[in-house]
Amino acid sequence: MVEGFDLGRYIGVFLEEVEEHIGNLEENLVQLERDPENQGLVQSIFRSFHTVKGSSSSMGFQRMMELAHLMENLLDGVRNKNIVVTPSLIDVLLRGVDLLKNIKDAVALEGKEPEIDIQDIVENLKVFLKRREESQSPLETPLVSERKDDSVPGEEAAISPSQKEYLVRVYLALECSMKGVRSYLVINRLQENKVEIVSTTPPLSDLESERFGQSFEIVIRTFLSEEEIRKMVESVAEVERVEIEMREETLEVREEEKEEKQMISTAEQKKTAKSLKKTVRVDVDRLDALLNLVGELVIDRARLGDTIQRLREFKELSHLRDLLADTNTHIGRIINELQMEIMKARMLPLAEVFNRFPRMVRDIARNSGKEVDFIVQGEETELDRSLLEEITDPLIHLLRNAVDHGIESREERISRGKSPRGKVLLKAYQEENSVVIMVQDDGRGLDTGKIRSKALRLGLVSQEELDKMSDREVMEFIFYPGFSTNDQVTSVSGRGVGMDIVRRNMERVNGQVSIESEEGKGTTFYLRLPLTLAIIRALLVKVDGGIYSIPLADVVEIEKVKKENTYWVNKTLTALFRGRVLSLLRLKDLLQSKKAEYFEGETVPEVLYTVVVNAARTMAGLVVDEIIGEQEIVIKSLGSYIGDVRGLSGATILGDGRVSLIVDVPSLLWKNFQMGG
């Protein structure tokens, strides 16, 4: 009947909580460095260490507990103004947090604490604690005892028998079942003995629904002594340990003040209870399956629409047709909503990714001896979770480059008349159906002169072509594979490192990257991402009898170009589009990997139906046979047996049941470009 100790039941919650605390710690420590006087931050950091200490000791993870304990003590010193916040203190604390994270990761993998050596960092932490001890007068409490002390409350009580406020921390036995009722029993026991409950952490509602780990805290107010309280709480079964701390403010509070306080605390409790939304964990696969089903619905609706169109021929059925059309519109609206809801369920706030960056930027800046203010905005913007994974690496690249190469050294900045601290801004916002993420630095900017000469040297362009290119277009060269990885272009800031990968990652998810840069002023990268991957709006065109879908994201405009408005430039056919010279390319030939330009001497039709596209740093006019219209399409992969077809990104099923291939514009243009177009 005796069950073995089942670690598995708690380890999930434990790891989740610790991870959350580690995330908060990183963020708050970095912030503390900038704002050392912020007591709220100090408190919150202290609490995180404290909680990690408590739960890791409950789980029996000694190293983790020791680390957290030491750091908690350090923070206690900061709180009492015995330890000063310095960058080196933050360094050590961050390293400690790293170690916590390593241990946590290992626990997650192996289910037990790894044999990591923590002595090094422990010594480091102790150095800071020592300093604190030395700075203290000998009369003050030694740092080892965490609680203020045990004797004072009794003495004080003897002097004035006033109510005192205590923080009671109750640790439940590990295999304790019905923790909720257990905590209720503890609180009930206290109340029975006329102990006033001020507040609980977590709030009562969470205690009741067992949303807490192995321990919880109660703030109480009472005439009773610490010992009496301890006995009372320990008389409840499955209470393993009780820690009692006297609160700073010994309370001889007047009634109204007390009431006020209580009101605040209950109001706060209510607020937290309200903000805790009810959630259900769902497997991502299930959401994918749902989205797929909605995709099928979209296709069926298109078929229905098609059938309704065909009913036009039967005049006598016109009112039935109208009814059907109404219903179809309604179904369409519902499908849209359904699709939006499922998409939302798949969305996660960018904070998931952004949160780790302050720490990273700080480390890079410190390593390169630069001073950088890192500002994050719009982290609440949401994005499909699969996209979130795709943008992480690109963002790391961009931020690293911004600090490493974009921001100048302090001296250089001063000599240029800039503020000595550099600024890096990471900002996200939604714009129509896409999310834009901006990485901006106020550093030296891109040196287009150097990019030009490099592009020429690498043979990417001819001098003639280069002369026609604007600075904006020239900047696009940094996205070429291996463009500026060598040190000769250091003043271009080596931004080529991984830039092609950034672009490739973006294009893989139908996203785009663009740059704006001004020499001496700074550089801004824009990552533009679709909200979802599965359903897109596309332009349907007819080419050689087949229907193709061109993602609307790539389409700039549709033009009917008359033959007399075309020109021969460099022996190929071009047209003017808003003042820009545009090459006209036959989509049919592009798809077959043939030369797609019209060469001088070829017959050109009287009217060219042209889809102006902008992708892969090229603008071009795709000539098609017929333009059918715009439609929402569901992307279906071509399947593994066909594999990765260059120029096509998938297929979709149209209303009439026909299959339409989806054109991958960037790769088509890129291919044509490589063929020497």
Place this chain on the structure above:
Amino acid sequence: MPGRIMIVDDAAFMRMMLKDILVKNGYEVVAEASNGKEAVLKYEETKPDLVTMDITMPEMDGISAVKEIRKKDPQARIIMCSAMGQQAMVVDAIQAGARDFVVKPFKPDRVVEAIKKVLGN
């Protein structure tokens, strides 16, 4: 510490198991009852130091029995024996005056711990 205990449970098997645990740990089982009504009667007869009380029972359930017993003896010490998922009923029982609870399946040391703590009060 001597302890005279009454076991209340409608399942003979459970009573037997509890009795084994208790006797092994030096307690004396002075009465057994298989429902609430019987429990109330036997409590008056034997005046045990402590009662282990099952919740779900025929005739009279454990919570009503707690209320009845406490009405007659406000000092009565009762530990509830709950199955998983009976949170709400345990809370009711505590409000009715039960001092503590143990959850089935019983772990002997938990049962003993609870009894010790309640008697030690």
